[in-house]
Amino acid sequence: MSQPSSQTLIDLSNQLAGAVERGARSILAVHARPQLASTGVHWRDGLVVTTNGTVRRDHDIRVTLPDGKRVDATLQGRDPSTDLAVLKVSAGALPVATLGDAGALRPGNLVLALARLDDTGPRAAFGAVSVVAGAWRPYGTGEIDRLILSDLNLYPGFGGGPLVDSAGQVMGINSGRLSRPYTTTLPAETVTRVVGQLATRGYVRRGYLGATMQPVELQERLRSRLALDRRGGLLVVTIEPEGPSAGGGLLVGDVIIGIGGKPVAEPDDVLKVLDDDTAGRTLPLELVRGGRLEQVEVLIGERPRGY
């Protein structure tokens, strides 16, 4: 009986199965919540990444390795604002993930999500990249370097697992928290940055001003009188007593137009400046105060953890 077949499709099928096998060598099941496990990726020697949301306890965490062995793991640190957590595992011969360049992903690229839930082997879901765009802050203050959305179905337990390309290279970590209707992937460069900070400090240090502010537009007459080329700034609304801004002499009613030489007009601009390892440094704040340009020096504090 002769049946038609297509070498192109057979090759594609083998390539996808090969990508699952390669990607799955570095993934393990994370048992850190009641009932269903989640998935983790061996990112650096002895450090396993998963999503913060799936690590429901700080102790009694275990992982299942690709060979089916269950071993103890300890929590190295969490970063709720990127939804990542890092576990320390004595990984033995477990290889670290082969990281790909998430910046090279384009809408339409075929991708796979991988999971391991126990000793029954890897699990896979298949789809296409739907959206690739610039940096965003989905969980609050933590910047995700790139927006990656794909149309694949993130099944229970797939959170914390890798998105791999058709070669099995890890493009990032799938976050279950925002995955309706698309699957959201935290790109590898963000994960590597956060893992680095969690490995050295146990948390991600972000700069903190201790002030709340809202965007305002500066009057045309004021701008021309002060020879300002920017249209707006951030009006200081409250100042935390004893906080970094209070110490630097910032006043309610000031309009901040620049921090450390970088113009700011939106709260996001401030977070971006403060993210850049500024805690403990003194930065000049450019202000419009009482119709005049002024500058204060603020010793940047450390954002309270968990924000």
Added chain:
Amino acid sequence: MDTDLDRIAAAVRPSVVQVIPGSSGGAGVVLSREGELIVVTNAHVARGSAGDRIRILSHRRTSYHATIERTDPQRDLALLALHPAPAGDLSPARLDDRTGLRPGQLVLAIGHPFGLTNAVTAGIVHAVGPIRGAWDPTPRARRLSWIQADIMLAPGNSGGPLLDIEGRVIGINTMVAGGLALAVPVPDIRALLQARGEAIPA
């Protein structure tokens, strides 16, 4: 690639039938048992028919009567004998007896979701073995081995084939749990085909 998929699906179509009425409409797969053409489907599809009068429609809309020869209630499978013996519009599917399905490999399903006849969907093998997850359909189903596929199925796919990318049957699509397609693997289909003795009434 579109034409390749077309050809593969077209070659399997004479092996896929509609089982009417069926509890939710259903599909079936034509197999050869020592040269005799019979149909395997889900027991829940066959049981939806009144009495033992089941109607089978070929892909060319030829109508056959069928009776339940035996069932496997544990695996929700039924074997149907055809009356009269089928003419040339049905041909047996190839059962893939090899082991070693790989998560990630491409799979196809053919069935009649929502009454759309002979619809083809494509996906991948998700995992092979017992079900895991909070959405287990029943404790009994949890212990059984399934071909689990990341593929779109709907009512009307029940009893139809899950195929590899060369058109070989790797399972009978039986249910959807938590969005995953669950198919009964080939060894259970073989066991039903080879069972001897009294026919088990449904």
